[in-house]
Amino acid sequence: MKTRTFFISLIFVFLFCTIGVARELKVTSRMSYYTHEKTAEIIVYLPEGEGNVSVEGDNTIFDLHSGVNLIPVKAETLHTGDNKRTVTITRKNGIKEDFPVNIIRLTPKTNEVKIDRLTGNLLIDGWQWLPVGFYSSLKDHNYEFLRSEVTQGINLYSPYHTISAENQDARMAYLDLCAQLGIKVNYNVCSLAGSQGVGLNVKATPEEKYKALKEEILRVKDHPALLSYYIADEPDGQGVSPELLKQSYDLIHELDPYHPVSVVIISSLPARRYAGTYDIIMADPYPVPNAPATEAPRMIREIYEQMCYEKAVWLVPQVFGGGEIWTREPSAREVRLMIYGSILAGARGIQGFHRMPDSGSPLLWNGFKEVAVELQQIAPYLYDPNPQPVSSDKDQITACAYRRGDNLLIIAQNTVNNPLPVTLSIPEIINGTAKLIFENRKVQINDGQITDILPPFGTGVYKIALKEQPSAIVSGNLLVNPSFEESVEAGEMTGGSGGAGGKGATLFPDPRIAYDGEISLRLNNPFRNAGASRSLFPIDNESDRTYILSVWARTDARSLAENKKKGEKMTFKLSLNSLGEEEFELTDTWKKYELICPPKAYKRTHHGGASGAITLIGEGTVWFDLAQITPEISISTKRTEDQKGFIVSMESYLKDGEIRYTTDGSEPAASSLLYEKPFEVRSVQTITARVYAGGKAYATTSQTVAAHKALDAKVTYLQPYHPKYSAGGDNAMTDGKFAPLNAQAPLWHGYLGNDIDLVVDLGSIQPVHRISLGFLQSLTAWVMPPKELEVLLSNDGEKYRTAGKIKYGEARQGAGEYDYIRVPFVISKLRSNARYVRIKAKHPKTLPSWYRVQGESWMFIDEVVIE
Known part of the structure; x- marks a missing residue:
């Protein structure tokens, strides 16, 4: 005979925890019955003390501790129907007691409903409910x-x-x-x-x-x-x-x-x-x-x-x-x-x-x-069999912590009709932040304590990530919230919208199952083509690029069976506006589906560009996760360890695609450098790359990597930028990051009324040969480039000399109503030395005279590059 320890100890606190104190020894089958499970379990709840337990038909003796103990029983030893077992508990003092337990095993059934007696939760067709x-x-x-x-x-x-x-x-x-x-x-x-x-x-x-x-x-x-x-x-x-x-x-x-x-x-x-x-x-x-x-x-x-x-x-x-x-x-x-x-x-x-x-x-x-x-x-957290107490400095607050993987959920309830400031002591002694998942705000955790205010009869639901959560989101993804993890209130997922027009179809975040992260998107059609769909926020697509819309998806066995019974397939559709669409057949396991859209002219009729969509066609339930839109290739950068350069990475999202690239801005050919691994850049270079796949050369893409003299240099703003468009703060002009062509991207410094007047401190007198800046032009966002740009240089920060001027005047025509244009301003061949570089840009003030409407204009700038 051998002895094994196999238990779960639950901590019971009457006031603060979910679980009250059970008053008597209990011996029961964990599930109301078993079907698919490979192992059955017997719950032995010991109010206090220690001992051991054995189950009739098994020579193994298991140690018992106070609290809940789960004793395994191999499912292959159970026949269909009732399986009566005698459970013998021996206390530490030698006293033995026998308890009858009936473990029920049934053949699987599509509408089965089980009770997990350990947690009190239901399982329907194997799904938590x-x-x-x-x-x-x-x-x-x-x-x-x-x-x-x-x-x-x-x-x-x-x-x-x-x-x-x-x-x-x-x-x-x-x-x-x-x-x-x-x-x-x-x-x-x-x-x-x-x-x-x-x-x-x-x-x-x-x-x-x-x-x-x-x-x-x-x-x-x-x-x-x-x-x-x-x-x-x-x-x-x-x-x-x-x-x-x-x-x-x-x-x-x-x-x-x-x-x-x-x-x-x-x-x-x-x-x-x-x-x-x-x-x-x-x-x-x-x-x-x-x-x-x-x-x-x-x-x-x-x-x-x-x-x-x-x-x-x-x-x-x-x-x-x-x-x-x-x-x-x-x-x-x-x-x-x-x-x-x-x-x-x-x-x-x-x-x-x-x-x-x-x-x-x-x-x-x-x-x-x-x-x-x-x-x-939050339902899956409530299935935690070992909830932990959360103490409070207020007797009127009840609270408990539930763990799921590497995340902790704290639920705190104010039991009085007055707002209460409260300090909660969570089980983990950590520092960081807790996200109130239904309120779109965060609070600090200091040495395992959360301080907050709960409204009258109010609830605080705090989610804490105990570890950084891994994700399969690729660097070239263009979609917002691709794994559906982010929300600002219950039932909502940022990055898109959806609905069914009152026909009873539903769209919900589902925390019970996910391919990436904790949340998936669940769509349900009560009948075929009932309208369950998810529209994705538009991307800023370019006419010469190939775009891939991909998503992981699965359905369940019942939905497959119901569609098959009617002679139909369980399908859904991916679409990317006029760029392409395709219908796919689903299985009951996670699978990746891809819609590849070749280059095609797309006339923008709204902010942004092409919008993706996921539309459920079949009747039943489908889960979607990790929805991404990528071009055929992406170039991404991160700072080197010494912060003086960049690590450049490239990815191809086409099957068997290889990347050829140049670093001087020239067109890459099949004989150009083959990208094999990330590489360092410690100057200002234009990386131009293209994918070769299936005997075809795809369009080129370029990105300037600016490891320039002013990288991380201090910037003094003589005229303030608008707080609505701060780009993250004062260092945004010299952080080496270029904003994408989107007025809503958080990398633009915006000016309304004020001219740009800023000074970049290089830290010492250095040779300065070239200064380049990028401004945005967008008709619908009411953003125009400056009428004039002047660059001045100084050795001491007091006396400045003009290094160059560009008179631009009124914004040029030629862009479409919804297009974004980057307008470059470059002063080159300076051959001068300076420590201080002053940038003065004259605000356009109004929209151009040739535009169909008139009004006050913005001016956006993203980076000052000094070489």
Whole structure:
């Protein structure tokens, strides 16, 4: 016999952490059942002390420590059906106890729903799923409501209804619609399962109900929208015995072992009493205004302490009011407190009671949806089996830390209706920044402490990167936010837009799966060509370049099967405006797809140039990630270690492409230098390169690399640049970086009204032979080059002599309405010595007289190059 240590220790703190203290030793199968898994696990929760454990049929002895221990069981030792095992626990004092455990193994099924009892989370077809939805009535007008609300983060629906022949078509219709939209259903069979809940048919006998329940389970058990069976509405308040519900529970699991059973209770006391009747326990405290909103998380915590590692715990938050005993609705902030407080207390599902879609305050419902979207974006962190406590300097703050890979998520909830300054002590003693992912701001972390202000009943969700995150984004990518990681609020991804025109198609960031980073873009079409799409921000393309739009994508097995059943393929389309488009067929594994667009004239009709787009054609769900647009070749630079030069790198994005280049600005030929590795540049050089691939020579591209005399030199501004266009600060004029041809690029210094008057200090008197500058011209951005440029030199910074003047006058015609032009100004052949170089450029003041509109003009400059 051999001994192994195999455990997860959870830290339990009543006030600050999500997980309350379980009060008793527990031994359960981790998953409600197993299908695809290669290893099953038994949870052994030891409240205190140490010992060891063995499982019947396995000679291995595992050490036990206080907290949660996961004991592995090889799946190949399990047969289909029940696998009863005796688990023997030996305490450190020698006392032995036996515990029966049933490990259920089933054959895989496409609509299976499992409960992970370690975390209380659901897995649907192997995908993690955090349900956030609502109760409501079964009315036809709810169909349009579902189509709109699925785009707002709602993924669960549970209408209350009877089970009768008269409404069978309506029940099937909403199930079918939910399956199309990607919404799951907590299916209400209360009227047949013995509860005296909504829709009770008082005339039916128990035998008739039992028979009808059996027929209904057989009717819906294979439906793709089915999440669970809801069998009892507040049985503890209506005198329904656990024994009566147990009959329905057992029948349901006999007919359909793949879906859990849920009940809702009105207090925490009956949670254990009804434990044999449910897999999901929901609580509906509805406290406002008769009790504080904190009553909801208090009740959830009490239930969780009883049922953790056995059952999933959900909250039914109060999203209604103004009737019966509730004299007002809760505020949106109170709903936020109820939900987030309950998440911190152990809830892993939210099914709000809203009565009717068109009832109540729209702001209340919008507040509920706002939290729904937020929870979808942080859900994978809530699956952390080892959440850690976060202490606070305020008793009114509850907080917890969840780890996922090399990222930490801190959730802090203010439980009072006043703003609170707060200091949080996180588990990692680090310094850096924490990003508030739903507020587009950052706060400092100092020695493991975060100081912030939480609004009344407000939530702070802080994301901390513990390590630098690797990425496969290439240097030549032209798209904003190619991996969909950046957002400024919940449900949003910068760098594009998307939608479906009210047809129920959805676009969301999905943190459960990604090819690059943590987030992917998830599109869902409820039917073919429903309109799920993502438009990408335009690039500044050039007419002689080849552009490659690429993306990684995958679908799921169910979407493939549904399309195949209809004789169709699961496809999507990539397009780059008039430059090209192509349709691709998807698989259920990550694969790279490329649209190659050869050189083609493109008439700009808006700011920027060609816009990429991803359009889902097939019916179902697809994930996209790492969407990039590149030219056929890119040249990039970074500073050398001594900061006096540049390392030049080049990449070809065409298959089997090789790069030939020159360093004197001449046209490269097939016999020119072959690029093999990055190289240093310690002067001002124009690198010109082209790709040769498939027997074809592509267009050339050039980039000036300016390791010039003024690199990192101090610049004094005698006239200030505009703060809106700072290019990063005073050193932007001598940092060796050239701005791209885009008025929005953050590398331009912008002037409005003021002339340019700046002095570059070379640090010592040096030979000066050539001075070059670049200005921008853009009609639609209202940016024009200067009317006149003067360069002056000085040895002492007081007496200046003119080195050269350029009288440019009015901006030249010839550029298109939406074109960007770099206008170079060069003073050469100076043969002079100087320490100080003064640049004076006369502002154009207005748009040129030949332009169709008149107005005040900007002046943009990016770099002063001194040789």
